[in-house]
Amino acid sequence: MYLKKTSFTIILMCIIMGITYNADAQVRKRTTSKKKTKEKTEQVSLLDKINPEIKFGNLGFFNGLAISTKVNAGFKVSNRFSFGAGGKLYYDQSSVVGPDPSITDLGGFLYGRAKITNEIYFQAEYALMKYGADPVGYNFRGLREDQKVNFPLVGLGYCSGLGKWRFGIELLYVTNELARDYQNSVVEYWFGASYNF
Numbered sequence: 001m002y003l004k005k006t007s008f009t010i011i012l013m014c015i016i017m018g019i020t021y022n023a024d025a026q027v028r029k030r031t032t033s034k035k036k037t038k039e040k041t042e043q044v045s046l047l048d049k050i051n052p053e054i055k056f057g058n059l060g061f062f063n064g065l066a067i068s069t070k071v072n073a074g075f076k077v078s079n080r081f082s083f084g085a086g087g088k089l090y091y092d093q094s095s096v097v098g099p100d101p102s103i104t105d106l107g108g109f110l111y112g113r114a115k116i117t118n119e120i121y122f123q124a125e126y127a128l129m130k131y132g133a134d135p136v137g138y139n140f141r142g143l144r145e146d147q148k149v150n151f152p153l154v155g156l157g158y159c160s161g162l163g164k165w166r167f168g169i170e171l172l173y174v175t176n177e178l179a180r181d182y183q184n185s186v187v188e189y190w191f192g193a194s195y196n197f
Helices: 002-027 031-042 177-183
Strands: 050-060 064-076 081-094 102-115 120-131 147-160 165-174 187-195
Touching: 050 081, 064 102, 064 187, 120 165, 120 177, 147 177, 147 187, 165 177
Parallel strands: none
Antiparallel strands: 050 064, 050 187, 064 081, 081 102, 102 120, 120 147, 147 165, 165 187
């Protein structure tokens, strides 16, 4: 009698354990599908690593008009570091008696950027500029022909906003004295928009 009760109890426990194990296996997710889903969500597309920007700055309205634009595209190595290249255009028109002369400066640049916080960043640039010669009959810069100057710039920027588009300001120190003379400024300041900042 005792043997029958014990074997009945053991069989009943095995049945209960088998049912609970089977129910638990049906509730749990498969680890392989979870791993594949996690891998898919971690992959970032190449377009999400590209950071195009357009900026305007260095405005001047006294004794003429001065305006600049800067366009660049960067590649985000990580959330904190990126590097890229772009182009700059400076336009200066002077107000004088008679026809108002203008000078256009063109250039390109390479840059590296490191985010200090999610909004504030440090940027170093290396500019390759071609400064335009003075218009015939005028002596603004003392240039009779175009002058090429290559120089580094360093500075800080601030960019804020929600979603993919961010808006901000950038302030860069011009390290070359000749470039400062031609640009008539010690710093470059830019206002603009950044995508995928």
